[in-house]
Amino acid sequence: MKFKSYDRIHKSQEYLAPLGDIDYRSQFGGYSLAIGNVVFAMVAEGELYLRACEDSETYFVNKAAPPLIFNKRGRPIVLNYYQVDEELWQDPDKLLELSSNALANARREKSIRKTQRRLKDLPNLSVNIEIWLWEAGIADLRTLQAYGAKRSWIKLRSVKKFVGVKILLALAGAISGIHEAALPAVTRQELLDWYHRYEQRRRR
Known part of the structure; x- marks a missing residue:
């Protein structure tokens, strides 16, 4: 499955190249995809998951796209990421649009967190x-x-x-x-x- 995930990462880098240089690193048992240290997608078990945002969540819910789930100490944790299905891979423009929305939203949230003190x-x-x-x-x-x-x-x-x-x-x-x-x-x-x-x- 590790090699399948790498293939998916490289395919994501190819399809989403207009967004910028995509880096990846191991996270949550899979791999996070980021541009300029802003994570907007995950690859797990050979599948791409986009971070949900207001612009994309309706699309993924209507598609009944499965969310990303990982196990932490035996407990399933549902993350706010949705799987990209084969139909979406066949529509590169839509995939790029949803990915761009995910990236923009992640950047906004990161900017807000910087201004908020814990x-x-x-x-x-x-x-x-x-x-x-x-x-x-x-x-x-x-x-x-x-x-x-x-x-x-x-x-x-x-x-x-x-x-x-x-x-x-x-x-x-x-x-x-x-x-x-x-x-x-x-x-x-x-x-x-x-x-x-x-x-x-x-x-x-």
């Missing part, structure tokens, strides 16, 4: 806290800022009962872009007072 990159927040916040429905800085430290902490407390006042101060600092130790004394005291009142109400 929660773990904020002051005071670790990867674990980022995961807890995701579980609480807070997945980005904009949502964290919209909720504010107190409401975010309450949502976090609903999924992680053990979080205490230190996490509350950490969230306030993260929203302000500073270490929690640098919070203004007035802000720190107000948060501490709020936390103690909250705990007292819960014990009643």
